[in-house]
Structure formats: C-alpha cells, structure tokens
Amino acid sequence: MTQRSPADLRRLQAEDTGRPFDLADRLGVPEAALVAAHVGHGVTRIKALPGDLIPAVQRLGEVMALTRNRSCVIEKVGVYNDFHDGEHASMTTDAEIDLRMFPRHWVHAFAVEKGDRRSVQVFDAAGDAIHKVHLRDASDLAAWDALRRDLAVEDQTDQAEFTAREPVEGAKAAPERLDALRREWSEMTDTHQFNILIRRLKMNRLGAYRIIGAPFVRPLSVDAVPALLERVNADAVGVMMFVGNQGCIEIHSGRFEVLHPMGPWLNVMDPRFNLHLRGDHTAEVWAVEKPTKRGPAISVEAFDADGALIFQCFGLRPEKGGDAEQWAGLVANLPALAEAAE
Incomplete structure (x- = not known):
C-alpha cells in the first residue's frame, strides 16, 4: 500500500477532475485515505455504525443513497425510512431506500463538505467504500449540521490506519x-x-x-x-x-x-x-x-x-x-x- 502524506493527497485531488475511486486506484491508496486527508478541511470524522448513523441520515429527508462494488454502482433517491438495527445485520425497508447493512464492516465514516456538495461516506477497514449518502436540494441542512456535531468522534486527525484488503474468495465447491x-x-x-x-x-x-x-x-x-x-x-x-x-x-x-x-x-x-x-x-x-x-x-x-x-x-x-x-x-x-x- 502506497504511503502519501495528507497534504500530498489534498494536492493531488485538487489537480484531478475524475472520480475519487479512480484516483485512489491510480495512486495505490485506499479511497478512504483521500477523504481522511481532508479532515479539518471540510471533512469531519463521525461514528460509523448503522445504529448511530442511519437515524441521523433519516432526519436529512430526501437524499441519494449509493452502494457499489468494483463493477457496479447503484444510486437511489429517497428517505431512509423504516430502519431496523441489529448486531449482525441492519436494514431499511423503504420502497425506495431498501438496504441490508452488515455493521462489522462499517469502520470509517466521514461527513464531507466540498463547496455546496455534502455527503456521508462509510468505508471498511481496508478503506474501500461501503455506502455513501449524498444530500440533495430538498435535504434538511439543519439536520446535516446536527449530524456533523452529534456524531463527531474525538479523533479528528487527517491520517488513518487501514488493513490489507481481503482477497476475493474464488469459486469454492465440494x-x-x-x-x-x-x-x-x-x-x-x-x-x-x-x-x-x-x-x-x-x-x-x-x-x-x-x-x-x-x-x-x-x-x-x-x-x-x-x-x-x-x-x-x-x-x-x-x-x-x-x-x-x-x-x-x-x-x-x-x-x-x-x-x-x-x-x-x-x-x-x-x-x-x-x-x-x-x-x-x-x-x-x-x-x-x-x-x-x-x-x-x-x-x-x-x-x-x-x-x-x-x-x-x-x-x-x-x-x-x-x-x-x-x-x-x-x-x-x-x-x-x-x-x-x-
């Protein structure tokens, strides 16, 4: 895993107009490292677990929910209604925002402001994106301010430690x-x-x-x-x-x-x-x-x-x-x- 300073990562992002996912891949760093580099520069570290995060996201009102893997991205507009928390699995079962969440992988989370764009971004221990919430014009900005304030964690450094990414398990048959x-x-x-x-x-x-x-x-x-x-x-x-x-x-x-x-x-x-x-x-x-x-x-x-x-x-x-x-x-x-x- 490539080591770069937060200042270097901020500079490289300022010069790049593409997706953070692609920039991170080119630089050989976790995507979460690009976000963490901006802590104190429009980014706040927040609690990551769904039980803390999703009720606050629900109060934002209409947002866009984004989940992806290496090959596919899904984006849905709606409200995070009907949340059910659980130790091993949590869910929302709204007609539009319908999620199944597995809390042990929710490790790093950030409230991100970049110009007039605001988002909540969640990453796993390796710094790979788990889920993102993007505010829209109709979102409640007072609820956003409350989310940043109430869920902020004590550690607000601009560096983070990440584990090695787990390899994909190939086909396993018996x-x-x-x-x-x-x-x-x-x-x-x-x-x-x-x-x-x-x-x-x-x-x-x-x-x-x-x-x-x-x-x-x-x-x-x-x-x-x-x-x-x-x-x-x-x-x-x-x-x-x-x-x-x-x-x-x-x-x-x-x-x-x-x-x-x-x-x-x-x-x-x-x-x-x-x-x-x-x-x-x-x-x-x-x-x-x-x-x-x-x-x-x-x-x-x-x-x-x-x-x-x-x-x-x-x-x-x-x-x-x-x-x-x-x-x-x-x-x-x-x-x-x-x-x-x-």
Missing part, C-alpha cells in the same frame, strides 16, 4: 457433497436458507452453481447481461436488482425506464434510480432457480473474473406488482453459454 447439495437445494422453502446450506456443505455461491447443474442453474453467455437490461426495459418488467459489497446491499424494486450505454458502461438513468454497470467485467452469468413456499425464485446473477458477485436480479414479487410468468419467460430466453447450449 463435488463429493453434490448429492447432498442437490437434495437439500430441492427441499428449500425460502431463499434465505441458501447461504446456510452452502456454508454447511463447505461451498460458496459460485462453487455451488458450477457443480449443481440442471434443473437448478443454467450457465448464460456474458451477452445475457445487456440483453437482460434491454428486455426488462422494453417489456416493462418489474424486477428486484441487488447490488452490494461485503458491508451493504442496496436494492431497486421496479422497472428500468431509460437505458444509456456508454463505452464499457451499461447505464440505467431513471429519475430516481441510476445503475452503472461495467459490462466488460462480466466473466460468468447464471440463471438460478430456488424453490420457495411462494413458488420458484428465479434470478440472474453475474460474477467477475475473480469470482466476486456483481449483481443479482430477481423478478418483482406478485404482491408488489410483478409478473412471475413474464419474468420466467424473460430469463428462459436469455442467451445461453455456447458450450452449454451445444
């Missing part, structure tokens, strides 16, 4: 447990049982997909990703799009109204929902079916070359206006992986 995987998969009644199942069998998500085969999964072409966005848009299909990282998952429930591809980026540019997806990062795509009490849960899931999950897309549940048959038909017609189709 072929000798394939029979148990297929049997227990077929007996699931809720999608939340899946993670428990694969952990017990000493596998992970991608490893299980690679070995279980039909009728549970079907390998798709990487071309299935742009095709998915195009067909959801063209057919006005209601979906649930999950994008996240180890500390936060953000969910969009609804349609994709405006597609705007640009270079390697596949973009959804709706008024209160944006998605920015690096199509060229996609290495594996799977159509997945899990049994539940309410019928099969069908998803399209994309992974990068290291085996990291980029996104999951499910059909919107019928009670929320989705059409299960329409979604199943869309997924069935996505392009299959060539060797699997032969």
Whole structure:
C-alpha cells in the first residue's frame, strides 16, 4: 500500500477532475485515505455504525443513497425510512431506500463538505467504500449540521490506519457433497436458507452453481447481461436488482425506464434510480432457480473474473406488482453459454 502524506493527497485531488475511486486506484491508496486527508478541511470524522448513523441520515429527508462494488454502482433517491438495527445485520425497508447493512464492516465514516456538495461516506477497514449518502436540494441542512456535531468522534486527525484488503474468495465447491447439495437445494422453502446450506456443505455461491447443474442453474453467455437490461426495459418488467459489497446491499424494486450505454458502461438513468454497470467485467452469468413456499425464485446473477458477485436480479414479487410468468419467460430466453447450449 502506497504511503502519501495528507497534504500530498489534498494536492493531488485538487489537480484531478475524475472520480475519487479512480484516483485512489491510480495512486495505490485506499479511497478512504483521500477523504481522511481532508479532515479539518471540510471533512469531519463521525461514528460509523448503522445504529448511530442511519437515524441521523433519516432526519436529512430526501437524499441519494449509493452502494457499489468494483463493477457496479447503484444510486437511489429517497428517505431512509423504516430502519431496523441489529448486531449482525441492519436494514431499511423503504420502497425506495431498501438496504441490508452488515455493521462489522462499517469502520470509517466521514461527513464531507466540498463547496455546496455534502455527503456521508462509510468505508471498511481496508478503506474501500461501503455506502455513501449524498444530500440533495430538498435535504434538511439543519439536520446535516446536527449530524456533523452529534456524531463527531474525538479523533479528528487527517491520517488513518487501514488493513490489507481481503482477497476475493474464488469459486469454492465440494463435488463429493453434490448429492447432498442437490437434495437439500430441492427441499428449500425460502431463499434465505441458501447461504446456510452452502456454508454447511463447505461451498460458496459460485462453487455451488458450477457443480449443481440442471434443473437448478443454467450457465448464460456474458451477452445475457445487456440483453437482460434491454428486455426488462422494453417489456416493462418489474424486477428486484441487488447490488452490494461485503458491508451493504442496496436494492431497486421496479422497472428500468431509460437505458444509456456508454463505452464499457451499461447505464440505467431513471429519475430516481441510476445503475452503472461495467459490462466488460462480466466473466460468468447464471440463471438460478430456488424453490420457495411462494413458488420458484428465479434470478440472474453475474460474477467477475475473480469470482466476486456483481449483481443479482430477481423478478418483482406478485404482491408488489410483478409478473412471475413474464419474468420466467424473460430469463428462459436469455442467451445461453455456447458450450452449454451445444
């Protein structure tokens, strides 16, 4: 990890007009180091845990919530309503700001002012972004001032210590447990049982997909990703799009109204929902079916070359206006992986 002084980082940022994520990558420093360098220069260190932070963010009113991984960024406009705290997992379940948060990864947090732009930025122990909240014109500035004052921590230095980034766990399978995987998969009644199942069998998500085969999964072409966005848009299909990282998952429930591809980026540019997806990062795509009490849960899931999950897309549940048959038909017609189709 490259060591640079806070003054040097402030100077380099002042000279750069790109995204902090890209600048940090070029400099070989954590993104959080760029933010920490400005503590005392428009940036305040604040409490990071969701239980402290999210109630204060709710009082800001309408904001933009941003969550990302290396290959995908999701942005939703709304209010952080219906917050439920927990030691291991917290959540908001508002129709627009729908989050699943994992507090142990919420390590560094900052209230950031840059000109007339204000944001809350949360990072993990390695300094990678977990979640960001950007204020909008309608946000409550008195609540912002209270957030900065009430959540400020004692340490207001412009340097921070970061741990090494944990490597991505590649596909982890246990072929000798394939029979148990297929049997227990077929007996699931809720999608939340899946993670428990694969952990017990000493596998992970991608490893299980690679070995279980039909009728549970079907390998798709990487071309299935742009095709998915195009067909959801063209057919006005209601979906649930999950994008996240180890500390936060953000969910969009609804349609994709405006597609705007640009270079390697596949973009959804709706008024209160944006998605920015690096199509060229996609290495594996799977159509997945899990049994539940309410019928099969069908998803399209994309992974990068290291085996990291980029996104999951499910059909919107019928009670929320989705059409299960329409979604199943869309997924069935996505392009299959060539060797699997032969």
